Structure formats: C-alpha cells, structure tokens
Amino acid sequence: MIFSxxxxxxxxxxxxxxxxxxxxxxxxxxxxxxxxARRDWPLKxxxxxxxxxxxxxxxxxxxxxxxxxxxxxxxxxQWLYDRGIEVVFNWKGVLIAMAVMSFPLLVRSVRTxxxxxxxxxxQIAATLGASGLRIFFVITxxxxxxxxxxxxxxxxxxxxxxxxATILLAGNIPGRTQTLSLAIFNFVQTGKDPEAYVLLGITVxxxxxxxxxSEWLLRAGKKA
Amino acid sequence: xxxxxxxxxxxxxxxxDVSFDARVTSIFGPSGAGKTTLLDAIAGLRxxxxxxxxxxxxxxYSSARGLNLSPQxxxxxxxxxxxxxxxxxxxxxxxxxxxxxxxxxxxxEGIGIDHVLEVLEIGKLLDRSITELxxxxxxxxxLARAILSRPQLLLLDEPLAxxxxxxxxxxxxxxxxxxxxxxxxxxxxTHNLTEVLTLADWVLMIQQGRLVTQGIPQEALRSAxxxxxxxxxxxxxxxxxxxxxxxxxxxxxRVRLRSGTELFIPYLPQPANRSLHIRVSADDILIGTxxxxxxxxxxxxxxxxxxxxxxxGQALVTVSAGEEFFVRLTSGAVTRLELKEGTPVFLIIKTxxxxxx
Numbered sequence: 125m126i127f128s129x130x131x132x133x134x135x136x137x138x139x140x141x142x143x144x145x146x147x148x149x150x151x152x153x154x155x156x157x158x159x160x161a162r163r164d165w166p167l168k169x170x171x172x173x174x175x176x177x178x179x180x181x182x183x184x185x186x187x188x189x190x191x192x193x194x195x196x197x198x199x200x201x202q203w204l205y206d207r208g209i210e211v212v213f214n215w216k217g218v219l220i221a222m223a224v225m226s227f228p229l230l231v232r233s234v235r236t237x238x239x240x241x242x243x244x245x246x247q248i249a250a251t252l253g254a255s256g257l258r259i260f261f262v263i264t265x266x267x268x269x270x271x272x273x274x275x276x277x278x279x280x281x282x283x284x285x286x287x288x289a290t291i292l293l294a295g296n297i298p299g300r301t302q303t304l305s306l307a308i309f310n311f312v313q314t315g316k317d318p319e320a321y322v323l324l325g326i327t328v329x330x331x332x333x334x335x336x337x338s339e340w341l342l343r344a345g346k347k348a
Numbered sequence: 349x350x351x352x353x354x355x356x357x358x359x360x361x362x363x364x365d366v367s368f369d370a371r372v373t374s375i376f377g378p379s380g381a382g383k384t385t386l387l388d389a390i391a392g393l394r395x396x397x398x399x400x401x402x403x404x405x406x407x408x409y410s411s412a413r414g415l416n417l418s419p420q421x422x423x424x425x426x427x428x429x430x431x432x433x434x435x436x437x438x439x440x441x442x443x444x445x446x447x448x449x450x451x452x453x454x455x456x457e458g459i460g461i462d463h464v465l466e467v468l469e470i471g472k473l474l475d476r477s478i479t480e481l482x483x484x485x486x487x488x489x490x491l492a493r494a495i496l497s498r499p500q501l502l503l504l505d506e507p508l509a510x511x512x513x514x515x516x517x518x519x520x521x522x523x524x525x526x527x528x529x530x531x532x533x534x535x536x537x538t539h540n541l542t543e544v545l546t547l548a549d550w551v552l553m554i555q556q557g558r559l560v561t562q563g564i565p566q567e568a569l570r571s572a573x574x575x576x577x578x579x580x581x582x583x584x585x586x587x588x589x590x591x592x593x594x595x596x597x598x599x600x601x602r603v604r605l606r607s608g609t610e611l612f613i614p615y616l617p618q619p620a621n622r623s624l625h626i627r628v629s630a631d632d633i634l635i636g637t638x639x640x641x642x643x644x645x646x647x648x649x650x651x652x653x654x655x656x657x658x659x660x661g662q663a664l665v666t667v668s669a670g671e672e673f674f675v676r677l678t679s680g681a682v683t684r685l686e687l688k689e690g691t692p693v694f695l696i697i698k699t700x701x702x703x704x705x
Contacts (some may be wrong), residue, residue, distance in 0.1 A: 244432045247393045250419035251426040252446030252497045266436050 130298075131307075131322055138303040141215055142283040145222035146276055149230055153279070154272060157234035158260070162243070179228040183288025187221060190293045194220065217294030218301050222283035230279040233342075237271020238264065274341040281334040284327070349373070349501075349533075350402035353389050357382055362389075362396075362557040372527050374548035374565065375537045382557040383537045384429070387503045390535070391426045392419040403501050404533075423449070425494030425532070426503045430510060431486045433478045439489050440474040446497025459530055464492050467525050484515045488522060495530060502526075502534040508543065520625070520705050523547055541569065545586040546625050546705055566672070583630045585674050586705070589613075591622040600646060600699050607670030612646035613702035625705035630676040634696040635665065637685050646699035649673075653691045656682060663687075667695055 159165070160172060178186050194201045194211040204211060211217050241264055249259045265272070287305040294301040296310060304327050311320035350367045362382040375383050388394035390401055392408065401409040403424070408417045425446070433442050447461070465471040468488045473481065481489060487507050494502055507523070508516045524547060527534060536547060544551050544565050551565040561568050589603035592610070600612045603626065613626055639648060651669025658664075663682040665675045673695055687693070 242432070244428060244430070245434055247391075247419065248426055248428060248432045249434070249445065251391050251393070251422070251424055252493065253420050253423075253449035254445070255420065263434060267434075 127322060128319075131319065131326075133299070134302055134304055134307045134323065135326055137215075138284055138305075141218050141303070142222055142280055145219045145226065145283050146230075146280045148219070149223050149227050149279065150276055153227060153230035153275070154234055154265075157231045157275075158238055158264070160231070160235045161238035175231055176228045178225050178289075179232075183225060183286070184292060186224060187289030187292030190217075190220060190224060190289060194293065212293060213295045213297065213301065215294070215301060218286075218290055218303060221289040221293045222286045225286050225289050226279035226282040229282050230275045233275030233278055234268070234272050237268040237275070240271070241267045270341045270344055274338040277334045277338040277341070281331055281338075284330060349404070350400060351386075351390070353386065353396050353399035353401065355385070355389065355394075355396040355398070357385060357557060360557045362386065364552075364554065364557070364559055366552060366559060366562060368550050368552070368562065370533070370548070370550035372534045372536055372548045372550070374544045374551045375535060375554060376539065376541070376544050376551050376569070377554040377560075378539055381554050383539075383554065384505055386554070387426070387505050387535065387537055390501075391424050391503055392417060392422050393426075406500070423500045424503055425497050425499030425501070427487075427490045427494045427505065427507050429506045431490040431507075433481075433486055433490055433493070435478045437478070438474070439470070439476050439478065439481070442478065442489060443470075443474075443492045443496055445493060449497050459495060459498055461496060463529070464495050467529050468492050468522055483511050484519050487511065487519060491522070491526060495526065495532065499532060502532050504534060504536045506538055507536075508538075508540070517703070517705050520546060524625075542584055542586055542627055542705070544569065545584070545627075583674075583676060584627045585630060585633075586625060586627045587671060589624055589626050591618055591624060594618060605671050609649060609670040611649075611697075611702065612699040613704065614700050616704055626702050627705060628697060628702050630664075630674045632697065632701040633673060633675045635667070635675055635677065635681075635685065635687070636694045636696055637687075637691070639694050640696060643696065644698070645696045647695070647697040649695040649697070651693060651695055653687050653689055653693055655689060656687060658682070667693060669695055 156175065160168070191212065192198055194204070194217070196202055196205050196212075201211065209216070211220060245263055245267070246259050249263050254262065284303070285305055286303070287309070290301070290303060291306060296302055296306045298310070302310070304323055308320050308323045308327070311317070311323065349369060352365045354361065354363050356362075360382075362385055364386060375386060377383055385394060389396045390408070396409070396411075398411045399409065400407065400412065407413070407415060408422050409415060434445065437445070468491060470485065470488050470492055473485055473489065478486070491507065504523075508519055511519060520543065527547060536543070538544060548565050550562065551568050552562045553560040553568065587605050589605055589611070592602040592604055594601040594615060594617055596615055599615045601614070601616050602610060603613055603624070604610050611626075634645070639650075649669045651667040651673065653665060654668045654672065655666040656663055658679050661679050663677045663679050665677055665682070665687065667673045667675060675695070
C-alpha cells in the first residue's frame with residue numbers, strides 16, 4: 125500500500141497547519157480589506173503595496189526576511205525565545221510562512237467583495253440608527269460573505285502549496301515541519317518517485333476542489 | 349426648519365439659505381440641480397463646507413459651533429431614489445431594521461407596526477425576499493422601513509422616479525396617506541410638478557444649486573419666472589375631487605371639485621374613500637368666448653380670465669371658474685380672441701383629457 129502512514133501524516137499535518145494559518149489571518153485580513161475598501165488614510169497605498177509584496181516577491185526572499193525577523197539574533201525572535209516561543213525549524217515557522225504568503229490573496233479577494241457592496245446601503249443603515257459595528261456585521265459582511273469565503277479558500281490553497289518561505293524558515297524536517305510540497309521535493313530528490321506521485325495526486329485533487337469552490341462562490345456572488 | 353448650506357459640487361456651488369415650516373416641503377428642480385446632495389447633507393451622509401441645519405428646534409449641524417451629528421444621532425428617515433433595501437434580508441427584517449431606535453432620538457409618539465403595514469398595504473409581503481418585490485412594492489417597503497424608525501423628519505428622494513407612469517399613479521396616494529396618518533414632516537425631492545402639486549404644502553424650487561423661488565406650490569410654481577423651467581408634459585392642473593357617480597356604459601364618472609364645479613372624467617368605479625386627485629394638462633384645455641354647441645367634449649365650464657402672462661410667444665392664462673384653471677395658448681390666440689383680465693370665457697375640456705392620480 126503506497127498510501128502509507130507517512131503520507132497520511134504529511135497530508136494531515138499540511139491540512140491542519142494550513143487551516144490554522146487561514147483562521148489566524150482571517151480576522152486581520154477582513155479588517156484590513158475593509159480599511160482598504162471603505163476608508164481613506166495616510167500612507168494607505170504604501171501599506172497596500174507592502175501587503176501585496178509576498179505575492180510577487182520570490183518566496184525564498186520572503187522566507188529569508190522572516191528568518192531574519194524570527195531568528196534568535198533579531199530582537200523580535202529573541203523576545204519570543206525568552207518567552208519560550210521558538211518559531212524557526214518547527215511547525216510555528218510553517219504556520220507563519222503559510223500565513224504571510226497567503227495573506228495578500230485573502231486581502232485582495234475580500235477587498236474586492238467589500239467594494240462591490242453598495243455603500244448607499246451602509247449609509248441608509250446609519251440613518252436608521254445602526255452603529256458602525258452593526259452595519260459591518262449585519263449589512264457589509266453578509267453581503268460580501270461569498271467573497272470572504274472564496275478568499276479564505278484561496279488563501280488555504282496557497283498555504284498548502286507553500287514551499288520557498290517554509291523551507292527557509294522551518295526547514296524540511298520529516299515528521300516535524302514537512303508539508304506536502306516539501307515532501308514531494310524530498311521524495312523526488314531521493315528517487316522515491318512512486319511516493320512523490322501519490323502526494324502529487326493529493327495536492328492536485330485538493331487544489332482542484334478549493335479553486336473550483338472558490339470560483340463557484342465568486343460567480344454566485346456576482347449573480348446575487 | 350432652518351437650512352443653510354454651502355458646499356462646492358462638481359460644476360457649481362450648492363448655496364441654499366432658507367427656513368420653512370410645513371408638513372410636506374417639496375424640493376423641486378431639474379435633474380442635477382443639487383437636490384440629492386442637499387438631502388444627503390441634511391441626513392449627515394455628506395460633509396458640507398459651511399452652514400447650519402436645524403430641524404424641529406434641534407441643531408444637527410453647525411459649522412460655526414463645530415457641531416456635526418452623525419447620521420445615527422440625527423434621527424431622520426431617508427428613502428433614497430433606488431429604495432436601497434437590504435437585499436439579503438427579508439421584507440420583515442428590512443422594515444424592522446430601524447424600529448429599535450432609541451425613543452429620545454426618534455419621534456416621541458409611537459407609530460404602530462400594524463398601522464404602517466395597513467396604510468402601505470404590505471402586510472402580505474412580510475415573509476418575501478427583497479428580490480421578489482415589484483418596483484412599487486419595494487418603494488412601499490422602503491417607506492415603511494423609514495417610518496418605523498420613528499424619525500423626526502422623513503427625507504424622500506424622488507421615491508417615484510424609478511417607476512413607470514401607471515405605477516406612479518398607484519403609489520402617489522400612499523404618500524398622501526403617509527402624510528395624513530403619521531404626522532411626520534416630510535421633505536420630498538422631485539422633478540415632477542404633479543407630485544409637488546398633489547403632496548406638498550410648501551415648495552423650494554432650486555436650480556444650479558440655488559434657490560429660485562419658494563412658497564405655496566400653486567402660487568410659487570405658476571409665476572412666469574418659474575414656468576419656463578417646467579417640462580411641457582408636466583404642465584398640469586391638479587385638483588382634489590369628490591366622487592359622485594360612475595356610469596360604465598357612458599364610459600364616464602362624475603366628480604365634484606371643492607368649489608362645487610362638477611366635471612366628467614373617464615370611467616372609474618367608486619374609490620374606497622370617494623376622494624381623489626385628478627389632473628389635466630394646461631395644453632389640453634380650450635378657451636371659447638361663446639358657449640360652444642354641438643361638440644363632443646364633456647365639460648364646458650363658465651369662468652373669467654384672471655391673469656394673462658406672455659412669454660416667448662406663449663400665453664399662460666389663468667381662468668377663475670370656481671377653481672383656478674391654468675391654460676396654455678399661443679400669444680396669437682389671445683390676440684384673436686381679444687382676451688383681457690375679466691373677459692368672460694368658457695373652458696372646454698374633453699372627458700378623456702382628465703387623468704386620475
């Protein structure tokens with residue numbers, strides 16, 4: 125049986141950390157997307173550009189930056205280490221790499237869906253006495269929820285495919301930080317082609333399902 | 349109500365300074381005159397550079413005092429042109445959206461939900477989704493939502509503009525009922541003269557961001573100065589009439605105006621409360637200096653010329669015949685008939701020239 129305990133472990137680990145990373149970035153991504161879509165503030169375009177950077181930068185470069193930030197020689201890394209939180213070369217590093225790399229996709233998708241909500245509806249809700257928070261949760265988010273879910277799915281798929289930043293920040297340690305992408309690389313390098321093909325099948329299937337769902341939601345969102 | 353507002357718009361400056369006190373105040377003017385901007389400013393949805401807004405003795409905005417209440421604090425009900433119903437909520441959730449507004453901000457007198465549903469006849473729509481509503485239903489739901497937030501003032505932005513003519517005539521009476529039943533003052537923005545004449549007690553006519561004239565609609569809008577601004581098809585007489593009897597076979601209905609003048613209008617069965625609004629275009633009334641014989645028109649009314657105004661080859665003739673009728677002729681016709689103030693005349697109006705609102 126090719127679908128061994130090892131492949132099973134790698135798949136579950138990738139899915140779990142990917143899911144955790146998506147859940148962690150979701151509230152921040154939604155909040156930031158709203159600030160981009162609905163508010164004007166100083167240096168907004170600079171912040172927008174920085175958020176989008178990981179989308180176009182070589183993932184390895186992003187990984188190197190993260191390694192420098194979270195490495196023990198950096199004050200941030202040192203500060204975390206002093207509190208018993210070590211990021212580099214364990215699953216937290218995987219999570220951070222996934223989060224940073226998938227964040228721009230989430231923000232872009234959610235931002236678009238917020239801009240498509242008619243601002244007149246929010247204004248009228250305000251004249252009816254609804255607070256900013258109530259308008260956000262009762263009007264804006266429900267009207268944009270398809271875009272939010274689609275963005276989360278896209279971010280999750282991107283997280284599962286993460287390679288460059290992960291390998292720098294978390295390494296490729298079987299049983300500790302090895303995700304699907306890292307494992308495929310490893311199997312091919314060591315000549316274990318059949319194992320690599322099984323993982324390949326898994327990644328293709330997962331990616332297909334997620335992208336299909338995300339596109340379907342965005343199409344349905346347009347129609348409504 | 350005090351409205352002083354100065355703010356630059358794309359092509360001109362909005363500069364209004366008026367105070368008025370009426371049940372229904374209509375802001376009347378052509379598209380792009382700054383009407384919606386003014387409503388948005390009153391509702392607090394749009395910043396204004398300089399001014400003061402006071403409603404029922406309460407200051408909502410004052411640039412001098414640095415006071416600017418949020419839309420939430422203003423306690424106004426706004427029905428925008430497109431209705432702006434929340435598409436993901438049911439009709440019920442839409443109309444109750446503002447119902448929990450704090451009493452001390454909104455209108456102190458309670459307005460019952462059942463009463464609103466009954467007046468606007470939307471009780472049956474409660475569990476529908478917004479996408480299943482027709483244009484007229486959607487506007488009534490938007491109206492109900494604004495009323496149930498118990499506002500100090502209702503702001504209506506061309507609530508009928510998106511509807512076709514037949515539907516307009518069906519919705520207009522609902523607005524009249526809202527005015528009469530709930531006692532909420534209204535500011536009604538429109539570019540339609542009939543709506544002004546039917547609903548408003550006071551009219552502010554604005555153009556290019558400035559006040560052209562204000563006053564009681566029947567008077568303010570009939571001055572020569574304003575008349576040229578009004579599109580031809582809207583140049584109308586609007587009367588309140590009482591139903592007397594309907595004759596289906598003859599195809600006509602007899603009604604009586606407030607002055608006692610009786611008229612024939614196209615057949616319509618007896619309405620529920622016998623009171624109706626009828627209108628006739630100023631271009632559809634003939635004037636004769638002798639009582640005509642052997643003609644098809646159902647209405648011949650004796651009166652005297654009250655006033656004649658000549659503008660650009662057109663004559664705007666006001667005839668007193670119990671009510672004031674407004675007739676538009678060519679200047680040539682006035683010369684030919686030797687019409688002067690005080691000339692006795694007969695108004696000739698086809699039965700089918702009347703429309704019921």
